[in-house]
Amino acid sequence: METKRRILVTGGCGFIGANFIRLLLAQKSDWRVINLDKLTYAGNLQNLEGVTESEQYRFVKADICDADVMEALFVEEQIDFVVHFAAESHVDRSISGPAAFIQTNIVGTFTLLEAARKSWLSGSWRGNDPRFLHVSTDEVFGSLGDTGMFTETTPFDPRSPYSASKASSDHLVNAYFHTYDLPILITNCSNNYGPYQFPEKLIPLVFHNSMTGKELPIYGDGKYVRDWLYVKDHCEAIVEVLVKGKIGQSYNIGGNNEKQNLEVVTLICDILDKKTGLPASGAPRRELITFVKDRLGHDRRYAIDASFIKEQLGWEPKVTFEEGIEKTVDWYLANQDWVGSVIDGTYQKYYEKMYG
Ligand code: NAD
Ligand code: TYD
Secondary structure (H helix, E strand, O other), rough: OOOOEEEEEEEEOOOOHHHHHHHHHHOOOOOOEEEEEOOOOOOOHHHOOOOOOOOOOOEOOOOOOHHHHHHHHHHOOOOEEEEEOOOOOHHHHHHOOOOOHHHHHHHHHHHHHHHHHHHOOOOOOOOOOOEEEEEEEEHHHHHOOOOOOOOOOOOOOOOOHHHHHHHHHHHHHHHHHHHOOOOOOEEEEEEEEEEOOOOOHHHHHHHHHOOOOOOEEEOOOOOOOEEOOEEHHHHHHHHHHHHOOOOOOEEEEEOOOOHHHHHHHHHHHHHHHHHHHOOOOOHHHHHHEEEEEOOOOOOOOOOOOHHHHHHEEEEEEOOOOOHHHHHHHHHHHHOHHHHHHHHHHHHHHHHHHHHH
8 A cells, every 4th residue: 555644753652642653553544653762761662552563653762862863764764744742741850850851852852853854855855745743732831820721822931841841842843944944833732631641640640549549649729720631632633733734833722621630639539439439448539639748830720722723623622521531540440450560660671572
């Protein structure tokens, strides 16, 4: 079969990247998918178990900061689409150790942009309609008060080392469009949840702790608000933007599901109590909730106005928060081996097992 597209997905062993590759392999049987991932602590090859045998698929273990590898890969594979997920993604880690965020999120994105520029704008490249889609976050816009929503024109006001590094990469991607005409697209999305999320983020952490009788740490007063989006909806939006989006444009993606952290945590506890019965202690899981010291510089509220992508591309989320959280809890319950191998670190041995 003729290969229509040769797509490089960076960070495809992470949470959203793995969900995205699963969607691509299911939907785009005539695309060649090259997954490049460094396999940091957040990269887990098990996230792609069952789909990696596909002939459409190739895995490359590499660092996006390695310019030689990136440039050679563009030539070797004649890459014409890039979807760039690879990043350090956890705000708490960016507070305790920002250096890796600067390196991967800023230097890594720059390195990837250079590789695309050298390949696509070199004059010898024979493909057409190349596209570089940079996956970013709503956190670049800063923190909202009780009202208002982020639109595509909201000025950047990042406040954590994570969001500052992502904002910086967004600026670089835009600069390559304005300066070199590199065909870029940017998506700024709200908080995702769903299968394969590393259990340091709120939802999978609460699942794991409440299943094992550990405290559920709530930062500050627990009234911080996030706009939650089911990961498959995000992945579908990325495909729409990649294929139909206007070059040079950024698109906000959100779930229209604003929830306070405390609401999210109690809901998960209650669903688990219902599905699995009360724990051995006999006490409802919500009693594990423990208020702890607040995160430094904690952003109060995020909320996305996703009307532009709906008007322009017809995308809107399909999964409500209630459905999505139920599906997510079911997935974690059915995949406790996955959670266990992440917690005990055995997932990191998977590369040797698969690739020697
Ligand atoms: P994740 O931390 O689960 O996965 C990141 C992946 O990138 C891992 O597989 C890791 O091994 C890989 N990686 C890290 N550094 C690398 C490097 N130097 N070279 C190659 N690979 C490297 O992240 P995620 O939650 O899946 O997020 C993916 C992207 O989406 C990120 O860019 C993030 O900023 C963005 N985003 C995430 C959310 C969210 O709620 N999780 C929301 C909006 C945007
Ligand atoms: P998180 O999942 O880390 O995503 P982000 O910081 O990118 O929004 O956190 C979501 C919200 O939950 C955020 O307001 C911080 C809060 N939180 C807790 O209260 N306790 C926790 O243990 C964690 C990890 C997060």
